Amino acid sequence: MRGSSLMAVAVAVFSFGFAVSALAEAPASPAAAGDTKWDMNATIIEACSCPMFCQCYFNDHPADASEHAGHAGHQHGDAAAAKPEAAGASGHFCRFNNAYKVNHGTYGDTKLDGAKFWVAGDLGSDFSKGQMDWAALTFDPATTPEQRKGITEILGNVYPVKWQGGFTVAPDAPVEWKTTNDGAVAKLNDGKNAEVVLKKFAGMTNEPVVIKNLKYWGVPRNDGFVLMPNEVEALRTGDKTFEFKGTNGFMITFDINSNDVKAANTPVKQASAAK
Numbered sequence: 001m002r003g004s005s006l007m008a009v010a011v012a013v014f015s016f017g018f019a020v021s022a023l024a025e026a027p028a029s030p031a032a033a034g035d036t037k038w039d040m041n042a043t044i045i046e047a048c049s050c051p052m053f054c055q056c057y058f059n060d061h062p063a064d065a066s067e068h069a070g071h072a073g074h075q076h077g078d079a080a081a082a083k084p085e086a087a088g089a090s091g092h093f094c095r096f097n098n099a100y101k102v103n104h105g106t107y108g109d110t111k112l113d114g115a116k117f118w119v120a121g122d123l124g125s126d127f128s129k130g131q132m133d134w135a136a137l138t139f140d141p142a143t144t145p146e147q148r149k150g151i152t153e154i155l156g157n158v159y160p161v162k163w164q165g166g167f168t169v170a171p172d173a174p175v176e177w178k179t180t181n182d183g184a185v186a187k188l189n190d191g192k193n194a195e196v197v198l199k200k201f202a203g204m205t206n207e208p209v210v211i212k213n214l215k216y217w218g219v220p221r222n223d224g225f226v227l228m229p230n231e232v233e234a235l236r237t238g239d240k241t242f243e244f245k246g247t248n249g250f251m252i253t254f255d256i257n258s259n260d261v262k263a264a265n266t267p268v269k270q271a272s273a274a275k
Contacts, residue, residue, distance in 0.1 A: 039257035040105035040154050045186040047196045047233035047249040048096035054248040061126050062094035094123040095242045097196045097233050099186030101177045107150025115147050116140040116175035118188050120235045134165030140175040157261050160218040183228050184251055193237040198228035198249040222254040
């Protein structure tokens with residue numbers, strides 16, 4: 001899901017037009033954000049419909065549907081989208097599930113440690129202008145109103161793009177999030193709403209393959225993409241359901257804070273040529 005080529009476009013566009021439901025406030029753009037200091041270090045169990053490894057990290061569009069290893073098992077609530085040829089000639093899409101667990105973080109005086117939430121969506125067929133299709137955020141019921149406010153604002157900086165179909169907030173659902181020696185498992189509402197199961201992909205040794213020095217969305221630091229193809233990644237609720245097997249998956253831990261955003265949005269002063 002997503003890549004450095006997209007990120008260059010997204011940062012240039014820098015649009016945060018999230019249409020969020022009344023369950024949460026819309027993420028504030030860096031320019032509109034207040035003086036609240038925040039930081040987040042989080043790990044994501046992530047999977048998408050692209051073949052391994054997601055070409056979105058190196059292109060301005062996802063893989064064609066015909067290239068999706070798990071497309072034969074694909075289901076979608078939208079009949080047109082279920083048949084890519086009916087939705088458009090290209091049939092490009094990147095449908096994803098991201099299960100978050102905050103390792104440590106703060107939003108003002110509010111601790112974010114241990115908070116769990118889920119982001120599912122579709123990047124659409126062409127994100128060369130920093131515009132994605134849609135995304136939906138689900139909070140674990142244990143998250144407090146203050147945590148939700150902070151997480152929502154922070155996500156606006158993690159994903160600095162415009163979601164044409166909106167960035168909505170779905171009803172709460174329990175988030176199960178766990179890692180094992182062989183992979184990772186995340187379930188939303190015990191898998192009834194969504195599910196991601198990743199399997200460790202061994203390299204030259206029994207250790208997983210890790211991609212380093214590759215940017216993840218708008219965050220300035222990450223520990224690398226731990227490659228783990230999915231056994232299943234599915235969204236099973238709402239009107240945009242889908243399911244894929246054997247496509248892209250990874251885990252990643254990132255770090256971002258309000259000072260990073262402030263620095264990124266501070267104009268560089270040009271030295272005067274006059275002496």
